[in-house]
Amino acid sequence: MIKFLELKDINSLCRDELVAACTRVVDSGWYIGGTELQIFEREFAAYCGTRHCIGVANGLDALVLVIRAWKELGYMSEGDEIIVPSNTYIASVLAISENGLVPVLVEPDPDTRNLCPMAVESAITKKTKAILPVHLYGRMADMPKIMAVAKRHGLLVLEDSAQAHGAHIDGKKAGSWGDASGFSFYPGKNLGALGDAGAVTTNDDKLAVTIRALGNYGSYEKYKNTYRGVNSRLDEVQAACLSVKLKYLDAQTAYRREIAQLYSATITNPLISLPVASEFDASSNSSHVWHVYTVLCDQRDELQKHLAEHGIQTLIHYPIPPHQQQAYSELAGHSYPVAERIHQRILSLPIGPTLSMAEAQVIVSACNSFGRN
């Protein structure tokens, strides 16, 4: 059986270092808000090219806390609108509604499956305060154009970089384009902890201190509460493990790219559409980090069954778009045909730092034999 992602094998690649990191924390007697967190925050900010990195409990909190801080700083208030792609993972939308703001779903470009800058511009109203582009599947959204739209209309930009650690355009990394960015270090992400973890990156000093306070019970100073904050912290064990894994991220991304190249070059079944090379992929100056390798197929469920019969586990990212979720029943009357068509046809093939090239070849052959039996 070729599993979609083998987390145990991935962490085994640096098992001794992870065990040493955990042991160091156990023996330190300091488990929250210590030097491991400081070190990781400094390393990850440097990696992304931002002035600040603020560790938080998970990726959803990272997005929620940025918007919450913007509210506290007076940049937006409940009832205002934030533009978000209609085909994103639910967390991007939850971060907006959790803050009492209105998610305005905008269709993606059907080829890149990322937010379409032209569609963003036509969705802007007097209430729009921010744009929340998502670097879905590891491909950078069209940040130069999105930032230009934001600038023209005086909007803030919050990148959802949960799937795009290390992706860049012209060397400028995901997480450093917008006014702020949310990262997730959920175990299955390209940079994954051994539990829940997340971070915000930003160059905005005021935003950074506000987020630190909000994640610490709304407190700048112990026992003095400026805001009605929350508890959202990245603990020492996770920070120590993330510092270990960050060292290997670029090599693992390069390997993901090799697998993606193999898929793109050798899956030739006309029933299966492969990810397009975006304008950025065409130049070597930008990168897709292949958090997932997705294909589109009109007979998606049959393809998934066919691959399972060949011992290949695949997943669907995602089976139901946000506007069709029970949680957002107020959006049920709306139609987002681009997102709907993506969700009906999309399938994710295995990809990751421990998938062997031989396994990737098996996957290619199984894809190519689909519909020919």
Ligand SMILES: *Cc1c(COP(=O)(O)O)cnc(C)c1O
């Ligand atoms: C994983 C993910 C999140 C949320 O991260 P968690 O750490 O699971 O809270 C947000 N946005 C996107 C696009 C994601 O893939």
